[in-house]
Amino acid sequence: xxxxxxxxxxxxxxxxxxxxxxxxxxxxxxxxxxxxxxxxxxxxxxxxxxxxxxxxxxxxxxxxxxxxxxxxxxxxxxxxxxxxxxxxxxxxxxxxxxxxxxxxxxxxxxxxxxxxxxxxxxxxxxxxxxxxxxxxxxxxxxxxxxxxxxxxxxxxxxxxxxxxxxxxxxxxxxxxxxxxxxxxxxxxxxxxxxxxxxxxxxxxxxxxxxxxxxxxxxxxxxxxxxxxxxxxxxxxxxxxxxxxxxxxxxxxxxxxxxxxxxxxxxxxxxxxxxxxxxxxxxxxxxxxxxxxxxxxxxxxxxxxxxxxxxxxxxxxxxxxxxxxxxxxxxxxxxxxxxxxxxxxxxxxxxxxxxxxxxx
Amino acid sequence: xxxxxxxxxxxxxxxxxxxxxxxxxxxxxxxxxxxxxxxxxxxxxxxxxxxxxxxxxxxxxxxxxxxxxxxxxxxxxxxxxxxxxxxxxxxxxxxxxxxxxxxxxxxxxxxxxxxxxxxxx
Numbered sequence: 001x002x003x004x005x006x007x008x009x010x011x012x013x014x015x016x017x018x019x020x021x022x023x024x025x026x027x028x029x030x031x032x033x034x035x036x037x038x039x040x041x042x043x044x045x046x047x048x049x050x051x052x053x054x055x056x057x058x059x060x061x062x063x064x065x066x067x068x069x070x071x072x073x074x075x076x077x078x079x080x081x082x083x084x085x086x087x088x089x090x091x092x093x094x095x096x097x098x099x100x101x102x103x104x105x106x107x108x109x110x111x112x113x114x115x116x117x118x119x120x121x122x123x124x125x126x127x128x129x130x131x132x133x134x135x136x137x138x139x140x141x142x143x144x145x146x147x148x149x150x151x152x153x154x155x156x157x158x159x160x161x162x163x164x165x166x167x168x169x170x171x172x173x174x175x176x177x178x179x180x181x182x183x184x185x186x187x188x189x190x191x192x193x194x195x196x197x198x199x200x201x202x203x204x205x206x207x208x209x210x211x212x213x214x215x216x217x218x219x220x221x222x223x224x225x226x227x228x229x230x231x232x233x234x235x236x237x238x239x240x241x242x243x244x245x246x247x248x249x250x251x252x253x254x255x256x257x258x259x260x261x262x263x264x265x266x267x268x269x270x271x272x273x274x275x276x277x278x279x280x281x282x283x284x285x286x287x288x289x290x291x292x293x294x295x296x297x298x299x300x301x302x303x304x305x306x307x308x309x310x311x312x313x314x315x316x317x318x319x320x321x322x323x324x325x326x327x328x329x330x331x332x333x334x335x336x337x338x339x340x341x342x343x344x345x346x347x348x349x350x351x352x353x354x355x356x357x358x359x
Numbered sequence: 360x361x362x363x364x365x366x367x368x369x370x371x372x373x374x375x376x377x378x379x380x381x382x383x384x385x386x387x388x389x390x391x392x393x394x395x396x397x398x399x400x401x402x403x404x405x406x407x408x409x410x411x412x413x414x415x416x417x418x419x420x421x422x423x424x425x426x427x428x429x430x431x432x433x434x435x436x437x438x439x440x441x442x443x444x445x446x447x448x449x450x451x452x453x454x455x456x457x458x459x460x461x462x463x464x465x466x467x468x469x470x471x472x473x474x475x476x477x478x479x480x
Binding site for chain 2: 034036037038041043045046208209210211224226228229290291292293294295302304306308316317319321325326328329330333358
């Protein structure tokens with residue numbers, strides 16, 4: 001059988017992420033996939049040399065727009081750990097509220113794109129319509145829809161008033177109702193299942209060995225979520241990771257769908273336990289010499305920050321390992337032996353974010 | 360830093376990484392930093408949310424044994440280190456030869472100051 005080489009990306013009608021894959025195909029069956037990154041590489045880690053550690057929050061938030069809040073939280077918590085700063089409980093729980101709103105709008109965005117990838121455009125529009133309510137909450141409470149920029153070293157810069165809290169609770173109740181109304185379509189519809197069940201299967205052992213992260217890991221039956229560590233405000237909340245065992249595209253989409261409802265529950269829990277207190281503690285001096293390794297759970301999975309302080313306003317080293325970077329080797333294991341028509345669905349099933357990968 | 364840190368050398372790194380795999384540890388990623396004219400590499404592992412780090416301090420101008428034969432997922436981060444620090448890895452399963460993230464004509468190593476390199480042909 002002759003081998004055909006098909007270049008997939010970096011610009012492709014069904015893949016809104018600039019990743020390039022060289023696909024070696026025989027009779028419309030993919031035999032090998034080789035990635036090429038670097039199309040949008042920005043070298044943001046290098047900026048730690050010339051931006052002071054306060055300014056770097058804004059840089060970290062721009063690693064990725066969709067999970068900007070969680071990048072900012074991870075960076076802030078890393079610096080706070082290095083400097084020995086204890087953030088107030090109110091600030092910790094406010095970070096959780098905005099982080100979970102980010103997770104739910106990220107998953108709703110992805111669910112829409114996923115539906116679009118297998119040609120279900122009305123489902124795509126339904127998910128994005130629901131997502132707009134979350135974006136409105138972000139805009140009303142922080143001033144921005146996507147990059148909310150509420151983190152500062154030592155806490156947060158924005159607060160929620162009692163009126164805003166009541167409004168958020170009523171909005172997320174509507175979101176929950178509207179999401180549940182779509183549940184049967186994304187999880188049980190024949191056309192959705194025919195494009196996702198048994199497609200891009202990755203076993204539990206493969207997921208573990210290849211270092212998969214987030215819903216890609218949990219969709220293969222591994223119950224691991226960094227929120228289990230109880231970092232920040234998560235130590236106050238009841239939480240169990242969402243797990244599916246099939247390891248296919250359907251399982252990964254189901255994990256994300258159920259995590260939207262879980263995020264709504266976590267927002268409610270955080271609001272119920274929100275104490276009075278200062279928003280941020282005052283910071284004196286620069287980060288001391290030392291190193292910190294900190295992990296958080298982003299919508300796409302485990303995100304790792306490694307920082308080294310040297311006593312000056314600049315960091316010696318800032319290293320960011322984003323979840324999509326971890327999920328590319330698993331993707332290379334999922335693609336061989338799949339049909340060419342399933343490539344966009346499988347690639348999208350890891351929720352690729354090349355902006356994160358090429359920070 | 361949270362987690363246990365184990366020091367390794369160029370001779371022992373692959374064996375220690377193999378021990379980690381046999382222990383059921385998941386390779387999370389590597390982190391790198393510069394210390395004088397040496398590169399520090401931290402290999403981060405996870406098992407049941409407990410972290411273990413292997414710390415290797417090596418010369419930048421000498422090849423480092425690749426662990427991508429043990430953990431396939433290491434290929435991406437080793438290629439990234441190759442791009443950003445111009446450090447070579449021996450036995451890398453898929454070697455992009457400093458073009459994973461950078462264009463072939465790039466001559467400035469991003470994370471090492473004042474080091475110029477020949478463009479790729």
